[in-house]
């Protein structure tokens with residue numbers, strides 16, 4: 350963005366301030382001269398705007414830089430205490446909530462069992478209750494809460510803020526959840542698909558810190574994915590990009606929830622493994638225990654087979670996107686070494702040799718919090734981009 354070209358002066362000033370905040374957010378502490386270099390704005394413009402941002406409480410001084418000859422210049426960064434954001438992830442059986450500060454650091458987090466079958470009104474009210482409790486626990490005033498973002502199972506209409514028809518939440522059809530959350534909290538809200546939010550969370554604060562181009566895949570009951578290109582979520586035309594679970598592995602494979610046959614989800618997900626092993630083990634073991642029974646030949650074979658299918662999908666994704674990193678989330682990928690290692694081995698064997706040596710394949714690091722942290726990141730981004738100074 351070059352904010353010096355065209356437009357009205359007030360808008361340009363806001364764009365320039367937003368750009369300065371984003372640079373300070375990514376790379377602080379920085380001197381005014383550093384900020385000028387990074388934003389390609391003049392030193393005088395940067396100096397004046399940083400003073401204004403400091404007076405408004407958005408930016409703080411952070412000590413002195415090393416001298417390059419003359420007087421030591423002052424360092425600047427974001428003032429973490431300026432605002433608080435809430436990231437809320439709606440899952441089928443629970444709510445995951447985080448509070449973050451203006452530097453987007455996590456201040457508090459909570460995972461609460463909330464059944465989505467209770468319906469959107471109940472879940473919106475419960476979300477507010479949890480966030481208010483967390484604010485009180487952290488001795489923070491509700492007035493500091495600037496924005497809330499919600500991560501939810503798709504499909505969603507992001508522009509309209511509507512949850513359209515999540516397959517595992519049957520009584521959520523065309524729910525205007527953004528407006529409902531805005532009404533509960535009296536602050537603006539954003540809505541994001543869960544895998545996109547988790548991909549962003551992992552890219553900023555988890556396994557993908559510092560990586561510009563990555564693919565995040567969550568293996569759970571289903572298989573979802575999020576694509577981050579150039580540090581931003583790639584959403585596709587209908588906000589539908591990243592449906593890794595419905596890439597084809599076997600044209601004549603088992604029936605998938607989407608109506609097709611042989612999708613990755615129908616062959617390598619938690620439910621696919623449970624289906625395979627329900628004969629030998631019935632309901633005698635919960636899934637977490639089942640995937641640890643790798644001394645049992647049937648469990649071992651099932652995990653290796655599904656890991657192989659995932660590896661094939663990873664090889665395809667690696668060849669299409671040539672990412673720097675592929676991150677695997679969900680309890681199967683992060684909790685079962687046999688499955689993860691088989692998927693990685695197949696991916697490395699089958700991806701183009703030229704790409705293989707430069708791609709990292711890593712387990713996710715934020716666990717159940719990745720979606721909520723990603724949502725809070727979106728709240729931060731949207732606010733800084735739309736601030737009226």
Ligand SMILES: [Zn+2]
Nearest residue numbers: 595605607612
């Ligand atoms: Zn499918």
